[in-house]
Amino acid sequence: MAQTDKIVHALDARYYTDPVIFKAEQNGLFLRSWQFAGHASQVEKPGMYFTFELAGESLFCVKDRDEEIRCFYNVCMHRAHELLSGSGRSSLITCPYHAWSYSLDGQLKAGPNIDSVPGFDKSDICLTSVRVENFHGFLFVNLDPEAAPMDEWFPGVRAELADFVPHIDRLKPIEFVEIPETCNWKLSVENYSECYHCSLNHPTFSTGVVKPETYDIQPQGHCLRHTTECQNLDQMSYPIDMDANAFAGDYSSWFLWPMFSFQVYPGNVLNTYHWRALDVDKVVVYRGWYTIDGAESETIRNLAVQDRQTTVEEDIRLVESVQKGLNSRGYRPGPLVLDPKGGVASEHSIAALHSWMREAVAKQID
Numbered sequence: 001m002a003q004t005d006k007i008v009h010a011l012d013a014r015y016y017t018d019p020v021i022f023k024a025e026q027n028g029l030f031l032r033s034w035q036f037a038g039h040a041s042q043v044e045k046p047g048m049y050f051t052f053e054l055a056g057e058s059l060f061c062v063k064d065r066d067e068e069i070r071c072f073y074n075v076c077m078h079r080a081h082e083l084l085s086g087s088g089r090s091s092l093i094t095c096p097y098h099a100w101s102y103s104l105d106g107q108l109k110a111g112p113n114i115d116s117v118p119g120f121d122k123s124d125i126c127l128t129s130v131r132v133e134n135f136h137g138f139l140f141v142n143l144d145p146e147a148a149p150m151d152e153w154f155p156g157v158r159a160e161l162a163d164f165v166p167h168i169d170r171l172k173p174i175e176f177v178e179i180p181e182t183c184n185w186k187l188s189v190e191n192y193s194e195c196y197h198c199s200l201n202h203p204t205f206s207t208g209v210v211k212p213e214t215y216d217i218q219p220q221g222h223c224l225r226h227t228t229e230c231q232n233l234d235q236m237s238y239p240i241d242m243d244a245n246a247f248a249g250d251y252s253s254w255f256l257w258p259m260f261s262f263q264v265y266p267g268n269v270l271n272t273y274h275w276r277a278l279d280v281d282k283v284v285v286y287r288g289w290y291t292i293d294g295a296e297s298e299t300i301r302n303l304a305v306q307d308r309q310t311t312v313e314e315d316i317r318l319v320e321s322v323q324k325g326l327n328s329r330g331y332r333p334g335p336l337v338l339d340p341k342g343g344v345a346s347e348h349s350i351a352a353l354h355s356w357m358r359e360a361v362a363k364q365i366d
Ligand code: FES
Pocket: 076, 077, 078, 079, 080, 081, 095, 096, 097, 098, 099, 100
């Protein structure tokens, strides 16, 4: 085989700039993948609910009387008014338009004058439900009723997370940092998924959190698993108790295709990324920070600020510059650096992402 046959090139610019491709993703990938909805602590008690937007749809999660967490499209089955907004607690879901009301499991219970309609059967009418999975308290939804369960998409991740964060089932969010970026969602996800750029662009992360020379990223089903060692203790930018458990000194992250990542900093500090694609060149990244029982923690607050002011800020500049560059008539997709040994200076994780990105669009456009 000629040497050039082995070269893998980056995705064409149109994947990041063409509204037709974005539409294809919105009508396909976004509807058929597991997407983060919120945290179980937001619906701790029966009747508690929160609404959210996904792929142009308004949805809500609610805990029913049997303590089951459900997800529904946020639309009334009468004449389509939105049912709920924001978050709150209620024993019934009542539509603000004509006051039809539904029980917490989505069944129509009552509506003014509906009994006057000959043959009207309330039991025929139920809100449209959406698949929801509780992944250690993190709620994910999939608008595809036939979707394979998360453990098939992301093999091993549930058990690994429980090892790395022994207290994961007691966590609650204390902070969500919202980061708008003027770029296509895939650029932000790709930038997250390689550390080839870290030493040059993230001095604090590279010298005060992890040892870049030990960084590696490997596919695990549709998860990209990041592993590295933490920085020498005397250089860490925050204190950690290495004796707390077996993984106290490790950094690891689990990126769940296409738009979520669990990230564990040394000291078993769980934080998350999730992305919402708003348009072909607009994405919002949310950084979630969690503590046991949601306890106040100066260390975590400081870490969130440090992260926002360093890694996040540094990444915004990179991805926004790339978005501009992809609009340049002078750009031709360059070769990826695929080191057969893997490691921090290799872009094999980008090759995996690009193949998933191509496949998602091809499925929709064919
Ligand atoms: S649209 Fe909801 S009650 Fe009429």
